[in-house]
Amino acid sequence: MSETQSIIAVRKGKSGVERTMNLLFLLCGLTAVVCVVFMTLYMVVAGGPIIAKVGFFDFVFGRTWNPENSQFGIFPMIVSSIAATGGAVLIALPCGVLVAVFLAKLAPDRIAAALRALIDLLAGIPSVVYGLLGAILLVPLIFNLQTALRLPTSGNLLAAMLILVIMILPTIISVSETAIRAVPKEYEDAALALGSTRLQSIFKVSIPAAKSGIVAGIVLGTGRAIGEAMAVIMVAGNAAIMPTLLGPVRLLTTSIPIEWAYSSGTHRDALYGIGLALFVMIMAINTIFRKTLKKGGAFDDG
Amino acid sequence: MKGNTEIQKLRTEDLHLYYGDVHALKGINMDVHSRCITALIGPSGCGKSTFLKTLNRMNDTIPSVKITGKVILDGEDVYGKNVDVTVLRKKVGMVFQSPNPFPMSIYDNIAYGPRVHGQKRRHELDEIVERSLTSAAIWDEVKDRLKKPALGLSGGQQQRLCIARCLATQPEILLMDEPTSALDPISTSKIEELIYDLKKEYSIVIVTHNMQQAARVSDYTAFFLLGELIEYDTTNAIFSSPKVQQTENYITGRFG
Amino acid sequence: MNMKKPLGIMLSFLLCIAVFAACSSPAGDNAAGGDSSGELSGTVKTGGSTSVEKVMTALIYQFQEGHQDVVIDYEMNGSGDGIKNTINGLYEIGHSSRELKTDGTEDGLTATPYAIDGIAIVVNKENSVANLTKEQLSGIYTGTISNWSEVGGKDAPITVITREEGSGTRSAFGEIIGIEVKDKPETAIVPAATVSDSTGAVQTAVQQNPNAIGYLSFSDVDTAKVNTVSYEGVKISTDTLKNDTYKLKREFYLLTKTGGELSPAGQAFMDYVLSSDGQNIVADQNLLPI
Numbered sequence: 001m002s003e004t005q006s007i008i009a010v011r012k013g014k015s016g017v018e019r020t021m022n023l024l025f026l027l028c029g030l031t032a033v034v035c036v037v038f039m040t041l042y043m044v045v046a047g048g049p050i051i052a053k054v055g056f057f058d059f060v061f062g063r064t065w066n067p068e069n070s071q072f073g074i075f076p077m078i079v080s081s082i083a084a085t086g087g088a089v090l091i092a093l094p095c096g097v098l099v100a101v102f103l104a105k106l107a108p109d110r111i112a113a114a115l116r117a118l119i120d121l122l123a124g125i126p127s128v129v130y131g132l133l134g135a136i137l138l139v140p141l142i143f144n145l146q147t148a149l150r151l152p153t154s155g156n157l158l159a160a161m162l163i164l165v166i167m168i169l170p171t172i173i174s175v176s177e178t179a180i181r182a183v184p185k186e187y188e189d190a191a192l193a194l195g196s197t198r199l200q201s202i203f204k205v206s207i208p209a210a211k212s213g214i215v216a217g218i219v220l221g222t223g224r225a226i227g228e229a230m231a232v233i234m235v236a237g238n239a240a241i242m243p244t245l246l247g248p249v250r251l252l253t254t255s256i257p258i259e260w261a262y263s264s265g266t267h268r269d270a271l272y273g274i275g276l277a278l279f280v281m282i283m284a285i286n287t288i289f290r291k292t293l294k295k296g297g298a299f300d301d302g
Numbered sequence: 303m304k305g306n307t308e309i310q311k312l313r314t315e316d317l318h319l320y321y322g323d324v325h326a327l328k329g330i331n332m333d334v335h336s337r338c339i340t341a342l343i344g345p346s347g348c349g350k351s352t353f354l355k356t357l358n359r360m361n362d363t364i365p366s367v368k369i370t371g372k373v374i375l376d377g378e379d380v381y382g383k384n385v386d387v388t389v390l391r392k393k394v395g396m397v398f399q400s401p402n403p404f405p406m407s408i409y410d411n412i413a414y415g416p417r418v419h420g421q422k423r424r425h426e427l428d429e430i431v432e433r434s435l436t437s438a439a440i441w442d443e444v445k446d447r448l449k450k451p452a453l454g455l456s457g458g459q460q461q462r463l464c465i466a467r468c469l470a471t472q473p474e475i476l477l478m479d480e481p482t483s484a485l486d487p488i489s490t491s492k493i494e495e496l497i498y499d500l501k502k503e504y505s506i507v508i509v510t511h512n513m514q515q516a517a518r519v520s521d522y523t524a525f526f527l528l529g530e531l532i533e534y535d536t537t538n539a540i541f542s543s544p545k546v547q548q549t550e551n552y553i554t555g556r557f558g
Numbered sequence: 559m560n561m562k563k564p565l566g567i568m569l570s571f572l573l574c575i576a577v578f579a580a581c582s583s584p585a586g587d588n589a590a591g592g593d594s595s596g597e598l599s600g601t602v603k604t605g606g607s608t609s610v611e612k613v614m615t616a617l618i619y620q621f622q623e624g625h626q627d628v629v630i631d632y633e634m635n636g637s638g639d640g641i642k643n644t645i646n647g648l649y650e651i652g653h654s655s656r657e658l659k660t661d662g663t664e665d666g667l668t669a670t671p672y673a674i675d676g677i678a679i680v681v682n683k684e685n686s687v688a689n690l691t692k693e694q695l696s697g698i699y700t701g702t703i704s705n706w707s708e709v710g711g712k713d714a715p716i717t718v719i720t721r722e723e724g725s726g727t728r729s730a731f732g733e734i735i736g737i738e739v740k741d742k743p744e745t746a747i748v749p750a751a752t753v754s755d756s757t758g759a760v761q762t763a764v765q766q767n768p769n770a771i772g773y774l775s776f777s778d779v780d781t782a783k784v785n786t787v788s789y790e791g792v793k794i795s796t797d798t799l800k801n802d803t804y805k806l807k808r809e810f811y812l813l814t815k816t817g818g819e820l821s822p823a824g825q826a827f828m829d830y831v832l833s834s835d836g837q838n839i840v841a842d843q844n845l846l847p848i
Contacts, residue, residue, distance in 0.1 A: 027569065034573045064749075068723050069740070140766055152704075152715035153769045154752045186402035190464070193360060193398075194415040194471060195391040204418070209405050238753040248752050258755050262638025262724025 040279070047276030050269040059273060065240040065250075067259070067267040074274060076242045080249040081281070084157060084232070085225045088164035092221060095165070096172030097207065097214060103173070104180040105202055123170035131231035134163045139235050146246050155237030157249045163231050168221035175220060179213020180206055219289045226282060229253035252278050311336040311475060311505045312357065317371035319352060319361065326352050328529045329371075334475070339497065339506045341520035341537065343513055345557065348526040350509045354477050357507065358394040359387055375475075392419055395473035399480040401460035403452035403467070408435075408444050411452045411463060415471035430470050438466035439496050458489025465496065476500065478508040482515070494519050513553065517541050525549045598625045602824045605633030606640015606653030607726045608756040609775040610810050613673060613843040614653060620839060621830050628823045634756070638724025641667065644813045650824045652813035655726030655775065656733075668816045671809040672831045674846035676776035676799045677731050679806070680761065680784040682768045687711040689788040696735045698771060701748030706769065718751040719763050719772035727757065730808035731773050773806075777843045799846050810845070 051059050054072045062073020099119075103112050135155075143153040183206045191201035207214070229251075237248020238258065256271050263271055312334040319327035327349050334340050334357075342350040352361070359380060361367045373380040380390060392415070403411050412431045413421075421427060431448070435441040440462040444455070452463055461481060468476060478497070482490040497506060497519055510516050516523055517537060524534040525548075533540065533549045544550045551557060611634060618630045633639075637654040641664055644652030655675065658664045679695065681687060687710055690698070697703035698716055707713045721728040732738040732747075739745045752770075754760045760772040765783040776794055779786060786794050789806050798804035812828055814820060820828065830836050837847035 030569055031573065066746070068738075069743075069746075135766075143767060147714065147769075150715065152717040152750070153767050154717045154750075184402075186398065186400065187404055189360070189363070190398065190402045190404065190467075191414070191418075192363065193358065193391055193396040194418065194467065195388040196414075196418045197388055200418050204414070205404055233755075239750045241749045248750055250753075258722050258753065259724070261635030262642060262722070264642045 043272070043276045043279050046269075046272040047274075047279075050266065050273040051276070053266070053269075054273075060277070063242070065255070067263070067270060070266065072266075072270045072273070074252065074277060076240055077250055077252045077255060077274070078277065078281075080157065080243040081226060081251045081253070081278075083243045084160045084164060084236075084249070084251055085222060087157075087161040088168060088225050089218060089222055091161065092165045092168050092172055093218060096169050096217070096221075097176050099169075099173045100176035100180055100214075101202055101207070104177045105198075105206070119170045119173055122166070123174070127167060127228060127231040128234075130163050130167055131234035134159055134231065134235040138162060142246070149246065151246050154239075154248045155235050156246050157236065157243050158245050159235040160232045160249065160251070163235055164225045164228060167228065167231065168225050171221045171224065172214075172217040175217030176210065176214045179210035179217070182213065183209045215289065215292065219286065222285055222289075223282065226278070226285070227253060229257055233257065252281075310334070311376070313374045314356075315372040315374065317353075317356060317373060318369065319349075319356060320368040321364070322366040326529050327356070330531045332524060332531055332534055334505055334507055335522060336505050337501055337503070338521040339501050339508060339519055340522045340524065341516035342507065342509045342524050342526060343511075343516050343552075344526035344532075345552065346511075349529040350524075350526045351479055353526065354396075354479055354507060354509050357475070357477055358391050358396055360396065362387065388419075392471045393473055394475045394477060395468035395471060396477045397461070397464050397468055397479065397481050400484050401457060401464050403455070403460050403463050405451070405453060407449045408452045408455075408463065409448040412467050412470050415467060419471065434466040434470040435463075437469050437500070438462045439492070439499075440466060456489075458485050458492060461485060461489065461493060462496065465493075465500075469500075474505065476504045476506045478506065480509050480511055483511055490515075513541075525552060527552070597627065598823045598826055599627035600821065600823050601629045601631060602651065602821065602827060603631045603633075603649050604651040604653060605631070605635060605643060605649045606813070607637040607655040607810070608634045608758070609637075609655040609675065609725075609727045609778070610653050610673075611757070612775075612777050613810070613840055613845055616839050616843060617831055617836055618827075620835070621827055624830075625823070625826070628827075630827060636722060636724040636755075637726025637729070640726075640813060644815065647815075650814075650820060651828065654811045654813055656729040656808060657811075658813075666816055667813050669811040669813055670828065670832070671811050671848055672836070673810040673840045673843075673848065674799065674807055675810055676794050676804055677727060677734075677773050677806040677808065678776045678779045678794050679771065679773055679787040679789060680764050680779060681771050681787055682764055683783070683785055684768050685711060685785060687787060688785075689791060691790055692735050695789070696737050696745075699735070699737050699747050699751075700745055701750075714769045717767055717770040718748055719754055719760055719767075719770050720747055720751045721757075721760065721773075722753055722755050726808075727773065727775060731806070734806055734808075777845050796844055796846070809848075 061075045064071045064073045139159050146153045187205050188201050191205045233254045238250045239248035240250045243249040310333050314330050314332050317330040344350050355361045413427045520537045523537045523540040525532045533546045640652035643649045694709050737745045754763050757774045757778050760774045764770045764772045792804045794804050840847045
């Protein structure tokens, strides 16, 4: 019989390599935290003063944006941003989920693979290209609609919404498809065994079961839509007025690139203020979504 | 030995099933007697679950499956032309091995079947839900929490819920694929009692891995091996005097 | 384990400080210079108006041909940007297509005119309106006139296109036709006007929109894309600009810090622009030399 091996460690504590790696990981994690904290602080410090100066209510609820005359009301832009993003999500959600269902459940493998590749391609196209196509193809089409309704022809909210829809669709589709695929087959089997048709089992069982995943897709899409500036500038008309569907609009995001280069002093501070407003809006949307998700999630976990 | 044609609920004629090239069911001829419990036994992979699923055409969901032969239910071939599968599955209900209630409330689980078949009136759905849960011997336990999630119930309760869900569509035949194999002994015996009760109204086919369960509960037993129906007789006959050597070997535990 | 918490906090603090420190504003530095042998070399940073793009790029090209070691940077972010960044030293020379403001906010700069530019009023090729008076133009831009039929065109709503607030062209235009007068809100540009952020964008917008009207530098007008409208009965052309019958015009300026010193390359460029060679180029671009 050979000697048995002792199980007592030869060296005390972790090796040097492990300690170094631990430190490295710690630094990386800290850097991420620092970045977020820093950005938040910077936005508050840069954007805060203008809000204090102009007054919170006048800034957030003021209806006129005219920096040359020292008017800094961003309310129309807030409403326009909400309208454009909300409208885009409202349209993209059913379209996206239906395409996801098609991909996950109904399409033959080869068609599904081709479609998925196409969607990934769409996701990778830079937003400026969408803006270009929107300006050249979409906006002139909408001119016809505006003319028929005796409205001035111009860039408009509808064009902005449609561009945003195309930009967020790939995200919603991919995430929803993954969520639907992740629904256990047992649910569908049970539904079929009870006499549902395929479509019934998809819409009454699979989609509700995939709810939390689908909502995650919506959150991602909303985040992208609300932050989009370049593509929107090219199709939205950029007038800082209260939004109408076929009238020109300016979102919170678009003011910044348009006015940045020549702004100075109070005007520039106001642009920081807009940045802060955007920041706050995104935080609010994320929080609301999380809370809604928790409610739905709890239901699922019983 | 086949029963009298009048009490035959369901009959298979020369049923073959192929998974691609694999010949999984080889010429099965079997009867299911009305208001009786028929147990299907045999070692793993012998085809009993596959056979069960041919009875309500659940194998349709698998693309590589090919089926020849007939399954005659009340005189109509289940695999004939113009058969509405959703009506078939209303008539022939299925309970699965692992309890699989939907991630919805208890009420919505039971109401799912009737709703899908067009029942919309609240009042009538309420009645159906109560009746089904009572038939499944679980009404008293859940009557105060019908709106709570079904996934909050214990394993045994969930399985009884699935049985209730099945009963809500008022089927005539119940197919049960190893319904108690995932449950503890107490839940198992509760469900065996339930199944025994249910045979007063329904014809039941139950796949079981557990021979003792088959012996306890069923009226007829079919022994499957490697895709073939080796022997089919009353349960008493199979367990006390099997006619085929392989049947005896299986029952006495020489392989399994 | 209990080493990690204070270590973590300290590291975060240090990182924060490092990041804040790195955010000091960049020192403006001028890289252009000459060496003792008199050969010009280096980079001259300039920037500002988009309206001067055509003539300025032509001038820069010719100048660089004659002085191979000099690079003139020209950033185009609008006259407002040019003025601001010449004051703070980012640009050695700024470009503006409007006069400097006299309200004190743009002090410290010298504006040297080098070209006279006409501001053309443009409409879509399908639009039959050929002439607008000053009242009509200001009415259109302030919103009191909103339909083409009110000025002799077809029955369709007018889509007003304007430049961004910092645009020199916008200020020059506004001054001449009497809109956007400070402290007179009734002269404000109609709020629903589409804002385009460069002279090229205005032309494209008018080209694509049958009911649009816009204004841009004459040197940029492409009559294949848009029609020009006569102002007060006078059609815009180099002749009418020369004989002063077309009144919508303004000068292009080179901006420099008053009392400051230009680099040798920068000074040479300014001299070139004002020389007869430079002025010939100006004339080539449909502008009037000084």
